[in-house]
Amino acid sequence: SQTIHQWPATLVQPVGSPLSLECTVEGTSNPNLYWYRQAAGRGLQLLFYSVGIGQISSEVPQNLSASRPQDRQFILSSKKLLLSDSGFYLCAWSASEGGNLGNTIYFGEGSWLTVV
């Protein structure tokens, strides 16, 4: 069965410091990968998605970047964090095949980021 791992679970970072959140998926090949952010009490906002190694699409202009160095690895980064980057970050995956039926997206457990 497929599993998704995301780490670290919680981190507190000072303003201006770098960020690296990592995510790996097991049990599937060539998945679509996603980074979502959830502000407190709000819905999920898609930040980045990737349909293959080195292929990154950005949904929202921001202080963050994403990379996919391996098929099942997705990394969210920042060179200098802002206070507004605080939030709950979720990595997710879906099968890559298309077709008329929607492909379910499965989420990791999330990473709480507090920028102080």
Added chain:
Amino acid sequence: EDQVTQSPEALRLQEGESSSLNCSYTVSGLRGLFWYRQDPGKGPEFLFTLYSAGEEKEKERLKATLTKKESFLHITAPKPEDSATYLCAVQGYKAAGNKLTFGGGTRVLVKP
């Protein structure tokens, strides 16, 4: 642009008091409508996918239905363990990478 609106934002129920959550959507060709449950501090847990108007799916005390403009999540005789935030999302045919557009969620609190 795909849009999803969920109502109400919050719902307080007594144990056993059935109710419904609403998800209104606009999408350029619906590929799928998804319901998730999210517990505090956790990632969303997949519940259902609905593909076409008239479709219904059930899981324990939850039943999801779909029309051309909205979906309902019915909670029958809820228990305290049904307390969570319920998220609705759509996936359109034009959604590159199978990405989902989410609503703001409905926070459900079931009191014993």
